[in-house]
Amino acid sequence: MSHNLKMFDLQRDGEVSITQQLVTLFATLIDSGELAPGERLPATRALAADVAINHLTAVRVYRRLAELGYVTAAVGRGTFVRRRVPVALGASDGGPGGRATDDDDWQIGMLAARPVTYADEMLRDSLHAPLAGDAIPLGSGYPDPELCPSAELAALAAQITRDHPRAITDYLQVEGLPMLRERLAELGREAGYATSADEIIVTTGARQAIDLVARAVLGPGDVAVVESPTFAGLLASLQATGARVLPLPVDEDGPDIDALERILARHEVKLVALQEACQNPTGADLSPPRRTRLLELARTRGFFVLDDGVYATMRFDGEPRRRLRADAPSHVIYVDSLSKTIGGGLRIGWIAASGPVLARLVGLKIDADIHTAALPQYLAAAYLQGDRHAELLRAALPVYRERRDALVAALERHLAHDATWTVPQGGNHIWVTLREPVDERILYVESLRAGTAFLPGGAVTVEKSSRTSMRLSFGLVEPELLDEGVRRIAVALREVRRRGRGWVGATGALS
Numbered sequence: 001m002s003h004n005l006k007m008f009d010l011q012r013d014g015e016v017s018i019t020q021q022l023v024t025l026f027a028t029l030i031d032s033g034e035l036a037p038g039e040r041l042p043a044t045r046a047l048a049a050d051v052a053i054n055h056l057t058a059v060r061v062y063r064r065l066a067e068l069g070y071v072t073a074a075v076g077r078g079t080f081v082r083r084r085v086p087v088a089l090g091a092s093d094g095g096p097g098g099r100a101t102d103d104d105d106w107q108i109g110m111l112a113a114r115p116v117t118y119a120d121e122m123l124r125d126s127l128h129a130p131l132a133g134d135a136i137p138l139g140s141g142y143p144d145p146e147l148c149p150s151a152e153l154a155a156l157a158a159q160i161t162r163d164h165p166r167a168i169t170d171y172l173q174v175e176g177l178p179m180l181r182e183r184l185a186e187l188g189r190e191a192g193y194a195t196s197a198d199e200i201i202v203t204t205g206a207r208q209a210i211d212l213v214a215r216a217v218l219g220p221g222d223v224a225v226v227e228s229p230t231f232a233g234l235l236a237s238l239q240a241t242g243a244r245v246l247p248l249p250v251d252e253d254g255p256d257i258d259a260l261e262r263i264l265a266r267h268e269v270k271l272v273a274l275q276e277a278c279q280n281p282t283g284a285d286l287s288p289p290r291r292t293r294l295l296e297l298a299r300t301r302g303f304f305v306l307d308d309g310v311y312a313t314m315r316f317d318g319e320p321r322r323r324l325r326a327d328a329p330s331h332v333i334y335v336d337s338l339s340k341t342i343g344g345g346l347r348i349g350w351i352a353a354s355g356p357v358l359a360r361l362v363g364l365k366i367d368a369d370i371h372t373a374a375l376p377q378y379l380a381a382a383y384l385q386g387d388r389h390a391e392l393l394r395a396a397l398p399v400y401r402e403r404r405d406a407l408v409a410a411l412e413r414h415l416a417h418d419a420t421w422t423v424p425q426g427g428n429h430i431w432v433t434l435r436e437p438v439d440e441r442i443l444y445v446e447s448l449r450a451g452t453a454f455l456p457g458g459a460v461t462v463e464k465s466s467r468t469s470m471r472l473s474f475g476l477v478e479p480e481l482l483d484e485g486v487r488r489i490a491v492a493l494r495e496v497r498r499r500g501r502g503w504v505g506a507t508g509a510l511s
């Protein structure tokens with residue numbers, strides 16, 4: 001290794017910074033396989049001596065490589081090449097952060113190192129993989145834009161800005177536009193998540209709602225429990241509070257309440273985060289007996305339940321269900337948004353809560369952005385008047401059901417011998433688990449090569465699993481392409497197994 005480095009000709013007065021040249025060199029060596037997964041890099045002092053740079057620059061090089069996902073550092077043991085399939089994240093060619101110049105170099109030393117979890121690594125790999133451009137997008141949880149009412153919203157926006165131009169410029173109340181809160185409360189009475197507009201805070205998407213709830217309830221040292229697998233953003237917000245986040249397994253009846261009881265016996269839990277219906281990614285619904293036990297535990301043990309309902313409205317089979325908050329309004333904090341049905345670009349979400357936590361949430365909302373942008377709130381309020389939203393759902397849900405059926409048929413056709421899954425009654429996703437595990441990074445990259453993207457299971461689980469799972473999303477993809485997408489995954493899987501390097505061991509093998 002040091003031989004290679006000594007041979008490397010640093011351009012000391014070139015346009016590209018020394019740090020970036022070394023980052024590019026290491027990235028190239030890792031991408032080409034010359035530096036193998038698990039290989040240890042020289043200590044920073046040795047690197048500095050080898051290539052005649054100062055020690056701080058060597059530290060920056062490794063920091064940047066870690067940020068880009070090429071290496072991991074183990075305290076006291078050194079820096080190692082990650083056991084990952086290189087997906088050329090582009091340290092040198094416009095990957096995350098792009099090309100660093102001499103002028104930017106100082107930032108690397110200034111920014112505190114952020115611990116990167118396995119889920120972060122997987123999510124980053126899947127979002128930045130350069131091959132994903134033309135792939136069939138089974139990894140994306142976006143709704144189909146063709147099913148969103150863009151033209152109607154454009155007409156409403158024109159009308160609002162004409163009749164009420166100050167909707168664009170005036171500040172609003174922190175909690176949101178009264179007319180929108182009233183309408184959301186009405187819808188909340190039907191669904192069970194709210195009884196009055198006072199309980200509603202309009203947020204910038206459900207993503208912000210989740211973040212505010214996590215920060216309102218949790219701090220460093222607290223314990224939170226979350227379904228695993230879950231929505232990546234939920235996991236990220238809980239972990240960002242510094243709380244310890246424990247996983248709750250999910251099966252076809254929803255989160256495992258026996259497992260929750262075992263956790264409660266050993267920890268003082270402050271928050272249990274879940275999606276009661278059409279869970280992302282498993283599609284599971286919480287069964288009635290588990291629902292009763294969960295709420296009993298919340299009352300007797302005193303913890304908050306964060307119920308994320310963004311997919312609950314997207315039910316195409318089975319009976320509509322009352323939201324959890326209907327039965328325990330003081331313990332359940334509900335979050336939702338219009339993103340999956342009307343459109344994510346609106347960024348309209350909301351929280352329904354009561355009691356002291358509500359005031360705390362309002363305080364955090366002020367700190368975050370004072371209030372959610374006014375025009376989308378006016379638009380949402382106008383759109384939600386009358387029966388429009390219900391009509392939109394009546395048109396869109398059968399399309400999603402057809403796509404769900406097509407994806408299930410494709411799985412049966414191409415992966416029946418290799419994988420298991422459950423059929424969701426709503427939402428946009430199917431969680432597929434292989435009967436025999438392989439390294440999910442290798443499968444992921446092979447699948448991209450074959451032309452299909454999916455979300456690797458590791459991106460949405462609290463801890464690394466010895467199983468290999470993937471989330472396949474059907475929202476954006478036409479039925480014929482769903483079949484082709486799964487066929488390509490099956491081809492990729494056969495290729496991974498054929499090469500016989502798919503599985504690298506259940507523990508410790510993936511850094």
Ligand SMILES: Cc1ncc(COP(=O)(O)O)c(C=O)c1O
Pocket residue numbers: 141204205206207208231233275280308310311336337338339344347348349
């Ligand atoms: C379960 C779940 N909750 C919340 C969100 C965030 O929604 P929004 O786009 O409204 O911020 C998503 C987005 O994919 C999601 O899947």
